[in-house]
């Protein structure tokens with residue numbers, strides 16, 4: 001039983017960004033079954049996938065045979081005549097589905113990293129079949145009764161901590177899917193799930209329609225006051241695409257409207273666009289989301305109650321590090337006061353700037369971006385183009401590898417003999433200091449039409465122990481970084497640089513995993529814990545001492561000047577009060593919606609207003625997502641989970657503090673991080689692991705300091 005089929009949504013973690021379109025490719029002729037690489041042993045070094053031999057036509061037969069085989073394996077476990085125990089039930093179930101996982105992991109790596117129309121077609125075709133296959137397992141009553149029998153014996157001290165964890169995760173996966181309910185309640189659950197899936201899709205579609213439903217069309221030069229040339233050019237292209245050549249168009253998509261809020265000197269136009277932006281899904285038209293979201297929230301309360309939870313948040317958080325809504329509120333409350341105080345200070349600074357310019361109006365939400373941008377320029381003029389020459393991609397990657405080398409003795413040896421799925425991909429064998437093999441890392445950093453947007457990390461093979469032998473991990477880091485040109489190598493922005501370090505952290509989590517069971521290995525951890533390993537790497541990327549070791553001018557080799565390092569640091573603190581408050585207000589809103597314990601439908605506007613009033617949000621700031629377009633929680637997978645980002649930030653700042661207290665490359669601290677965090681994956685409770693590393697629960701002070709909220 002593998003996580004990809006059981007613990008839905010964890011297959012590919014760690015995604016930043018959005019989707020891109022696909023390339024056209026001719027359909028490939030069907031390959032003969034006997035040459036299907038999924039049915040043969042992989043003979044490339046370290047058993048890596050033979051990408052050049054894997055054709056689109058191999059996937060459907062691969063999935064089909066994989067599911068058939070797992071069905072038989074699962075049936076054998078369910079029908080066993082032996083009395084159920086951990087080995088013959090839970091462990092046996094974990095070991096099913098090997099072929100399916102093999103096909104699945106390669107397939108989903110390709111659909112994200114290097115897709116085409118044919119792969120997309122297959123994706124749409126197999127998604128419901130895989131979902132049904134998964135349901136057939138979790139709703140298999142005989143199987144559940146056996147798992148339940150083992151669960152009842154869970155307190156017997158015969159299991160290792162990892163086995164206890166696997167038992168708990170397996171049992172809960174059944175229960176959370178409704179396996180413990182009687183037939184009538186199962187039917188009710190199915191009905192709720194169906195309604196929810198329709199409503200959440202509808203919610204997303206409405207937001208899309210609303211995003212596209214408003215355009216600010218500008219006709220005169222005066223309307224363009226303050227806008228930089230590239231913003232004007234983009235707006236002219238957007239207008240031409242709408243058949244409005246000679247005019248300029250701004251839309252509600254963030255890449256279009258945020259620059260307008262930042263640069264437009266026309267306060268009246270900023271207000272118009274901003275008001276349209278925050279009214280999405282709340283316009284009383286056919287795409288209004290208020291009734292939709294009220295129904296979603298109500299149905300989630302019903303489902304939670306059916307499954308035995310007080311609220312939807314209790315249902316979601318049980319699986320997270322935070323455990324309970326109270327745990328999340330406690331963390332948010334510790335951060336909110338200092339963040340709000342900083343935002344109020346920032347608001348005063350912006351008001352002072354408005355007054356100084358002689359305008360004397362009161363700062364409003366549509367003014368914030370504009371005056372913040374002005375203040376930023378005045379205080380820390382920092383130009384990406386001045387920084388780029390110091391961040392040549394290969395030097396940055398080597399810098400990240402060197403940090404891993406200094407901390408954990410890791411070596412990254414280039415391997416030109418390992419097959420790749422695209423010429424941009426480079427392969428490294430990751431080794432211990434003494435040369436022992438750890439795993440394989442592919443890096444794939446440049447944009448192309450066959451790749452989706454953003455940056456991510458994933459695994460083609462996850463670490464586990466099989467018959468006493470270690471299955472070694474095969475992982476990839478993917479990005480959409482600045483491409484090299486004929487004249488220049490790839491020169492990164494500082495943000496791209498930290499992203500590269502970030503994704504390497506996720507890769508290390510998978511690479512340094514040392515557990516028995518695949519579904520508990522590496523990054524198979526709770527969502528509010530998974531970003532610890534990636535975000536902590538960003539601290540080294542930006543550390544003044546470390547940055548000088550890798551950020552060298554690509555032409556002169558001169559290390560980055562101290563003055564620029566200082567500017568990077570200061571610019572990082574700018575507007576943090578606003579960013580934190582805007583984001584955290586959305587965390588509170590999410591949690592408030594999902595701690596309802598009565599299914600009665602709420603009026604979204606008054607509900608939201610009350611939630612914002614409760615935390616004292618200032619009128620100059622609007623919550624990052626108002627309810628009618630809060631897709632993360634009403635159509636994405638982040639309900640009761642939007643806080644995860646800042647929870648992980650608390651963890652990474654507090655964990656990095658352990659290095660600051662000793663030294664940046666302290667071997668004992670690094671060793672403890674590897675042993676207690678990287679190596680353990682999801683094999684034990686996340687808080688227990690963290691406490692073993694840090695000697696205590698995480699504290700918020702290091703994050704407050706890093707954000708400049710505490711001196």
Ligand SMILES: [Zn+2]
Nearest residue numbers: 014015531534
């Ligand atoms: Zn991440």
